[in-house]
Amino acid sequence: MYATDPLTQAPVGTEKATWLTQSHAHMAPGEGWLSPNEVERCRAFRFSKRREDWKLGRWTAKLNVARRLGLTEDVSSLSAIDISNDEDGKPHVLVAGDPSACALSISHRAGRAMCTVVDSGVRNGCDLELCEPHGETFAADYFNAEELALAHARPGADRDAAIALLWAAKESAVKAVGTGFRIPTGSITALPEDITVRGDWRPLNVAVDYADLHEALHGWWRIDSAWVMTWVSDRRSAPPAAALAY
Ligand SMILES: CC(C)(COP(=O)(O)OP(=O)(O)OC[C@H]1O[C@@H](n2cnc3c(N)ncnc32)[C@H](O)[C@@H]1OP(=O)(O)O)[C@@H](O)C(=O)NCCC(=O)NCCS
Known part of the structure; x- marks a missing residue:
């Protein structure tokens, strides 16, 4: 049973999320670290880019899970972690065929993957995006009036970063609620704090309001050089802790 925040009555996590990003250069060669189910899945991908992105996501997730659960990180131990x-x-993650004490979220983008791990029972979503220019219509197509005001208040590269952050926040939210973008982007409102600050985790709130789905999600965002990372969950908690030195 989780405690609740005395002011908001929102559930409060007992354990911090752990986060990790990895690139292809970090990934062990071969398939020995994949579980038998994962090997089968991996071989079924038609397109090599999707297969390599998927593998990098699995690699990043397995390392994060192993760190959190105190498992060794050799190939055999990693192959006992099965993510379907x-x-x-x-x-979802099984360890040696049993449900594990954790839940996770995965993102991959441009040769890099991110994974966050939380206690099982906590709903969470992460996203990794590049801060890069988008076409004129992107923000107008996907953001609501509140978000457009946040993005347009910023010039040049700061606007690109703000747009990447707002998009990542929405994507984290649809992962946390489990729907993906089957719900419209306009039904998700991202409210990040201090968009211009870089380098450390900053607070992020996201509201989801669609049909009978009403969720207040809480989390964190950070920008490191060209990358924006977001993480939200259904409870208030401290910023995610790095699973490995970053
Ligand atoms: C969830 C979604 C936003 C992720 O977008 P993406 O461009 O693949 O972005 P990312 O790389 O950041 O995330 C991929 C990961 O999200 C996770 N994910 C996918 N669907 C999810 C869901 N419903 N809830 C939580 N996490 C989900 C998976 O772990 C996936 O990685 P994996 O397949 O390697 O395990 C997107 O797939 C989506 O909206 N799906 C639902 C709508 C749909 O099916 N569209 C089909 C194409 S139009």
Whole structure:
């Protein structure tokens, strides 16, 4: 049973999320670290880019899970961690065939992957994006009036970063609620704090309001050089802790 915040009555996590990003250069060669189910899945991908992105996501997730659970990180230990997806795409983790004490979220983008791990029972979503220019219509197509005001208040590269952050926040939210973008982007409002600050985790709130789905999600964002990372969950908690030195 989780404690609740005395002011908001929102559930409060007992354990910090752990986060990790890895690139292809970090990934062990071969398939020995994949579980038998994962090997089968891996071989079924038609396109090599999707297969390599998927593998990097699995690699990043397994390392993060192993660190959190205090498992060794050799190939055999990593192959006992099996990460599958439910029919909606949400990832689930088994360790040596048993449900584990943790839940996770995965993102991959441009040769890099991110994974966050939380206690099982906590709903969470992470996203990794590049701060890069988007076409004129991107923000208008996907952001609501509140978000457009946040993005347009910033010039040049800061606007690109703000747009990447707002998008990542929405994507984290649809992972945390488990729907993906089957719900419209306009039904998700991202409210990040201090968009211009770089380098450390900053607070992020995201509201999801669609049909009978009403969720207040809480989390954190950070920008490191060209990358923006977001993480939200259904409870208030401290910023995610790095699973490995970053
Ligand atoms: C969830 C979603 C936003 C992720 O977008 P993406 O561009 O693949 O971005 P990312 O790389 O950041 O995330 C991928 C990871 O999200 C996770 N994910 C996928 N669907 C999820 C869901 N419903 N809930 C939680 N996490 C989910 C998976 O772990 C996936 O990685 P994996 O397949 O390697 O395990 C997107 O897939 C989506 O909206 N899906 C639902 C709608 C849909 O099915 N569209 C089909 C194409 S139009």
